[in-house]
Amino acid sequence: TTAQIGVTGLAVMGSNLARNFARNGYTVAVHNRTASRTHALVEEHGSEGDFIAAETAKEFVAALERPRRLVIMVKAGDPTDAVIQEFAPLLEPGDMIIDGGNAHFADTRRRERELREKGIHFVGTGISGGEEGALNGPSIMPGGSKESYDSLGPMLEKISAKAKDGAPCVTHVGADGAGHFVKMVHNGIEYADMQLIGEAYQLLRDVAGYSPAQIAEIFRTWNTGRLDSYLIEITAEVLSHVDAATGKPFVDVVVDQAEQKGTGRWTVQIALDLGVPVSGIAEAVFARSLSGHAALREASRGLAGPSATPLSEAEAGAFADRVEQALYASKIVSYTQGFHEIAAAREEYDWDIDLGAVSAIWRGGCIIRAAFLDRIRAAYDARADLPSLLSDETFAREIADAQDDWREVIVAATRQGVPTPGFSAALAYYDALRAERLPAALTQGQRDFFGAHTYRRTDRDGSFHTLWGGDRSEVSA
Numbered sequence: 001t002t003a004q005i006g007v008t009g010l011a012v013m014g015s016n017l018a019r020n021f022a023r024n025g026y027t028v029a030v031h032n033r034t035a036s037r038t039h040a041l042v043e044e045h046g047s048e049g050d051f052i053a054a055e056t057a058k059e060f061v062a063a064l065e066r067p068r069r070l071v072i073m074v075k076a077g078d079p080t081d082a083v084i085q086e087f088a089p090l091l092e093p094g095d096m097i098i099d100g101g102n103a104h105f106a107d108t109r110r111r112e113r114e115l116r117e118k119g120i121h122f123v124g125t126g127i128s129g130g131e132e133g134a135l136n137g138p139s140i141m142p143g144g145s146k147e148s149y150d151s152l153g154p155m156l157e158k159i160s161a162k163a164k165d166g167a168p169c170v171t172h173v174g175a176d177g178a179g180h181f182v183k184m185v186h187n188g189i190e191y192a193d194m195q196l197i198g199e200a201y202q203l204l205r206d207v208a209g210y211s212p213a214q215i216a217e218i219f220r221t222w223n224t225g226r227l228d229s230y231l232i233e234i235t236a237e238v239l240s241h242v243d244a245a246t247g248k249p250f251v252d253v254v255v256d257q258a259e260q261k262g263t264g265r266w267t268v269q270i271a272l273d274l275g276v277p278v279s280g281i282a283e284a285v286f287a288r289s290l291s292g293h294a295a296l297r298e299a300s301r302g303l304a305g306p307s308a309t310p311l312s313e314a315e316a317g318a319f320a321d322r323v324e325q326a327l328y329a330s331k332i333v334s335y336t337q338g339f340h341e342i343a344a345a346r347e348e349y350d351w352d353i354d355l356g357a358v359s360a361i362w363r364g365g366c367i368i369r370a371a372f373l374d375r376i377r378a379a380y381d382a383r384a385d386l387p388s389l390l391s392d393e394t395f396a397r398e399i400a401d402a403q404d405d406w407r408e409v410i411v412a413a414t415r416q417g418v419p420t421p422g423f424s425a426a427l428a429y430y431d432a433l434r435a436e437r438l439p440a441a442l443t444q445g446q447r448d449f450f451g452a453h454t455y456r457r458t459d460r461d462g463s464f465h466t467l468w469g470g471d472r473s474e475v476s477a
């Protein structure tokens, strides 16, 4: 017998993905650098489907039907290159290497180019949903050639998560590194979503005076409305959890220093290169970073804050409703920024990315899955060349309805000294975009003054320079 697909790299992600393929009726060749993992997988889960255990790279490749489909699920970075170098010489033109790790899209572009010269399809594939998703259905974001998707697509559609309407959460995102790029932005948006939820929690606690258990109930209510999402759902679970050892709310016994693995940071770094303002995602990355500066925080603890009083019980309920509005409006802005980054990359790298389809495949399996994504898809379906999600009529109207409350929440936060970098950055982005005039005109004047960097005029074409050190007359540059 031959296997329709092979998975090499059998740590938790690779094992679960292999089992997912097997449970869906595919014969799966499995391989790992350390063979004991391969045997352990087959011993523990062999009954779930048809596995072919391979000890060596040669055996592994020989077990695959042609064209071969070989999934790599190893540690991202150098290990991925090492594994490619090991397997590529054993492959033939038309074969496919699918990298499901969290690779940087620039690495994926390089690997795709190098393997294309040998006629091998390299399919950089974003996989979201963690180990649970890998086993039961992840959201899958494959890049690479269209041709490779013709062969792989049906299998990926089978093992992927399904949205509520039954649609598989996978699509051919675009060429070469497009899949890993979109996965990266997904993670950046995830950072922003989590930061906004954190700010909402802090406001409900410190301004409205609710307990973690009460806030969990508020989140549960929100989860039945337009904020319906996996992250809101698990927030309620975490907030209502009580620490067994101390009897205190779990959230009060956890060290308040957030860690990160790097995909949020990549999203911001690439956005800087592309010139795309992703201020909400950036604030989320910085907020995690700030939280980790323990010594700096310790040294700053005595700094003066405002002397404001918390809200009365009667005011708290109305405030919670306002926080919901602020959270929703800020969330729209985060997604607006994330989709802008994808659109800019589409332009830069000539990718044929359908933003509505991207939104649709995030509806199931992944961490940011949410009812909200249906509306983003509807916005792009209605108008594929939408310049920004904020230009969509529905979103614009929702923000119009939310904005007074959004502003009030930020005022209250400022008055009480509760940091809301996510809410505030989102509102600043919104206000800057809708502004008639920005102080960028003054910036241009300053740049022309100290560096003769020139400026454009509102009333005439061309570039101009004012002779600041002389008679201040204007010359054409």
Ligand code: NDP
Binding pocket: 008, 009, 010, 011, 012, 013, 014, 032, 033, 034, 037, 073, 074, 075, 076, 078, 079, 080, 082, 083, 100, 101, 102, 103, 127, 128, 129, 130, 131
């Ligand atoms: P790890 O990232 O911990 O990687 C361990 C695996 O990599 C093992 O199979 C190991 O083999 C193999 N490996 C490491 N170095 C080499 C090498 N030089 N040559 C050959 N094999 C090597 O495993 P995970 O299952 O956690 O993650 C796999 C991939 O999936 C990663 O890229 C990760 O970023 C990504 N991931 C994605 C998640 C998601 O939600 N999408 C969640 C978690 C991970 P050995 O057993 O011999 O040491």
